[in-house]
Amino acid sequence: xxxxxxxxxxxxxxxxxxYNELNGxxxxxxxxxxxxxxxxxCLLDAHVSALMMIDSLEMTEDDRRAIxxxxxxxxxxxxxxxxxxxxxxxxxxxxxxxxxxxxVVLTGAMIPYKFGSxxxxxxxxxxxxxxxxxxxxxxxxxxxxxxxWNRVRKNKEKGIFEAV
Amino acid sequence: xxxxxxxxxxxxxxxxxxYNELNGxxxxxxxxxxxxxxxxxCLLDAHVSALMMIDSLEMTEDDRRAIxxxxxxxxxxxxxxxxxxxxxxxxxxxxxxxxxxxxVVLTGAMIPYKFGSxxxxxxxxxxxxxxxxxxxxxxxxxxxxxxxWNRVRKNKEKGIFEAV
Amino acid sequence: xxxxxxxxxxxxxxxxxxYNELNGxxxxxxxxxxxxxxxxxCLLDAHVSALMMIDSLEMTEDDRRAIxxxxxxxxxxxxxxxxxxxxxxxxxxxxxxxxxxxxVVLTGAMIPYKFGSxxxxxxxxxxxxxxxxxxxxxxxxxxxxxxxWNRVRKNKEKGIFEAV
Amino acid sequence: xxxxxxxxxxxxxxxxxxYNELNGxxxxxxxxxxxxxxxxxCLLDAHVSALMMIDSLEMTEDDRRAIxxxxxxxxxxxxxxxxxxxxxxxxxxxxxxxxxxxxVVLTGAMIPYKFGSxxxxxxxxxxxxxxxxxxxxxxxxxxxxxxxWNRVRKNKEKGIFEAV
Numbered sequence: 001x002x003x004x005x006x007x008x009x010x011x012x013x014x015x016x017x018x019y020n021e022l023n024g025x026x027x028x029x030x031x032x033x034x035x036x037x038x039x040x041x042c043l044l045d046a047h048v049s050a051l052m053m054i055d056s057l058e059m060t061e062d063d064r065r066a067i068x069x070x071x072x073x074x075x076x077x078x079x080x081x082x083x084x085x086x087x088x089x090x091x092x093x094x095x096x097x098x099x100x101x102x103x104v105v106l107t108g109a110m111i112p113y114k115f116g117s118x119x120x121x122x123x124x125x126x127x128x129x130x131x132x133x134x135x136x137x138x139x140x141x142x143x144x145x146x147x148x149w150n151r152v153r154k155n156k157e158k159g160i161f162e163a164v
Numbered sequence: 165x166x167x168x169x170x171x172x173x174x175x176x177x178x179x180x181x182x183y184n185e186l187n188g189x190x191x192x193x194x195x196x197x198x199x200x201x202x203x204x205x206c207l208l209d210a211h212v213s214a215l216m217m218i219d220s221l222e223m224t225e226d227d228r229r230a231i232x233x234x235x236x237x238x239x240x241x242x243x244x245x246x247x248x249x250x251x252x253x254x255x256x257x258x259x260x261x262x263x264x265x266x267x268v269v270l271t272g273a274m275i276p277y278k279f280g281s282x283x284x285x286x287x288x289x290x291x292x293x294x295x296x297x298x299x300x301x302x303x304x305x306x307x308x309x310x311x312x313w314n315r316v317r318k319n320k321e322k323g324i325f326e327a328v
Numbered sequence: 329x330x331x332x333x334x335x336x337x338x339x340x341x342x343x344x345x346x347y348n349e350l351n352g353x354x355x356x357x358x359x360x361x362x363x364x365x366x367x368x369x370c371l372l373d374a375h376v377s378a379l380m381m382i383d384s385l386e387m388t389e390d391d392r393r394a395i396x397x398x399x400x401x402x403x404x405x406x407x408x409x410x411x412x413x414x415x416x417x418x419x420x421x422x423x424x425x426x427x428x429x430x431x432v433v434l435t436g437a438m439i440p441y442k443f444g445s446x447x448x449x450x451x452x453x454x455x456x457x458x459x460x461x462x463x464x465x466x467x468x469x470x471x472x473x474x475x476x477w478n479r480v481r482k483n484k485e486k487g488i489f490e491a492v
Numbered sequence: 493x494x495x496x497x498x499x500x501x502x503x504x505x506x507x508x509x510x511y512n513e514l515n516g517x518x519x520x521x522x523x524x525x526x527x528x529x530x531x532x533x534c535l536l537d538a539h540v541s542a543l544m545m546i547d548s549l550e551m552t553e554d555d556r557r558a559i560x561x562x563x564x565x566x567x568x569x570x571x572x573x574x575x576x577x578x579x580x581x582x583x584x585x586x587x588x589x590x591x592x593x594x595x596v597v598l599t600g601a602m603i604p605y606k607f608g609s610x611x612x613x614x615x616x617x618x619x620x621x622x623x624x625x626x627x628x629x630x631x632x633x634x635x636x637x638x639x640x641w642n643r644v645r646k647n648k649e650k651g652i653f654e655a656v
Contacts (some may be wrong), residue, residue: 122204450532
C-alpha cells in the first residue's frame, strides 16, 4: 500500500544458485533477482543491490555486520534481503538486535530459481508485500508465512520455517 | 503474521488458461492454484475453492453476486480471489460495496501459469501476504503493488494496474 | 553423421505461438527456433530463415509454392521445415511432388515452445537428426517417429501423426 | 523410419540430477526419462530400464561390463543409453569393442532436465532419431551431432563433443 521506495539486498543463497555445466557443480554467478522482478512484472520502486553472492553456510559475523551497516545506511526504510535458508535465522537475529526504525524482511528459496519448480517467485512476491505492510522490525518471510526474527527457527529435517 | 485460515476463491482468468493441443485454442480446464501453492511450498492454512472457471470478460453481474455471497458465507475473514484482469476492477468494486468485515484481495496474472514466464507465482505470493496484513477492505494486488478497490484502474494499453 | 550444412526454414505453427498479454490471444511474433537451437547447445552448421509466421490453417497454395521454391533455391541439400501440424501433411505432399535431390524433414509441436511443457525441443532434435541420416525425399518427423510424405496422415482426434 | 522396438538404458548422469532441497546438493533419485518421453509425446515402441543412477565420474569398469551385458542380452537391436558426459567416451569405447550387430547411441545433457534450460529434450529426441536410422555400431549423439565411438572426444574446456 505504501508507495515508498524499497531496497532489495541480495546475499546469494539457493535463490541464486546456478549450474556450472563444465564441472556439474552448483555455483554463484550473477543474481537472478532483477530477472525475477521483471518476470513478476513488478512495478514497485525497488532498487536491487548485490552485497555478496554466497551460500549462507559460509556467511561470517563480518558479513552480517556488513549487511547491518548496509541496512542502516540505506536511504530506504523498507528493505528485503534475499538470503540462504541455512543461516537466515542467525542473520535475522543479528539484524533484529542492530536495526531500528526500519522494516526488514528476509526471504529465500528451497529450490534455485533456475530450476523450473522454484518457490522463489512465490517467496519474493510475498516478501515484497510484507515489507510494504508490516510495522518496523525484522522478519523472515517463507512459505507464505512471516515471522518476527525472534519467533522463528528453521526445521532442518523438514526444510521449513516454523514458529517458536 | 496472522495464523488465521485463508480462503482462496478461484474464478478462472489468465492464471488458469491452458492450451488445448487438439485445436490450438486456450481454454479452462482445472485450476492450477493448488499446484501453485504446492510449488510455493505454501504452509498457510489456505483452502481453495473453484467458484467458476471463466474469462473475466464473460463474467456477469449474477456471477459477481455469487462471488459476493461466497465471500459473505465463508467462515474465513481473509479471502484471496484469483480473477481475470480485464474486469477485475469491476468485481472489486462490486465486492467493495457489498462486503463488510473481511479482508478480500483480488489477484491475477498477465501470462498463464502454464507458460514458463508467468507472473502468477509472484502475484499469488504477494496476494497471500497482503491478505494477512491489510485491514478489512477489498483490494487488488498486482505487479507487487496493492490498491484499495476504489483507487485503481486497469491501463489496458500497458497491461498494468495503476492508482487513480 | 554428415557435416553438411543444414537449412532450417521457419513457417510458424504451434512451435512459435506466443501469448499476447494485452489481449489474451495467441499470436506470432518472432520465431523461437534460434533460441531453441541455443538451448539445445546445437553445434550443427544450421542456418535459420523465417519464411512466414502463420498458423498452418491459413497456409495457401501460393505459400506452399513459395516454400518449395525456397527449398529448390537453397544451397543446402538438407532442410528442416518447422510447420503447424494442421496442414503439415498437405505441405509435405506438395514438396514431395516438387522437390528432387534433397532431404526435407517437416516438424512441429503440439504445444507452443513458450509453454514449459512443449514437445518442441524433442521434435526439433529428432528432425535435425533425421535430416542428417535419411536419404533424399520429403518426410514428417513428429513424436519421435518419421514418415515418408506419402505414408502419413494426422489423426486430428488424437493429435498425433500415424502411418497410412 | 523403423518401427522396431527401442530399448532405453538409463545410467544417470546430468540428465537425471535432481536438487535436494534439504541439503542443497545435487543427487540422483528417480530417472526423468519416462517423463521426458511423455513430454515429447513420444510414440515409439520404447522401453526404459534404469541400470544405475550415478555420476559418470564414478562409473567403474565393472559398471561398463554390466552395461555391455545388458546391451547384448536385450532383445532389441536398437538401444539408446543416457549417460553422464564426463566418461561417455570411455563407455562408448568399451561398447564399441564389445557389441556387435546392434545400433547403440549414447546421449546425455550438459544441464539437468529439471533445470528449465536443459538440452536434454533436444538430445534425447536426436538420439532416438539417430538410433532408428544409423547402421549397426556404437555412437555418441550430443549437440545435434552424432559421432562414431572411435571418432569423438569430449572437450572439457568447452563442454562439447568434437570429432577426432
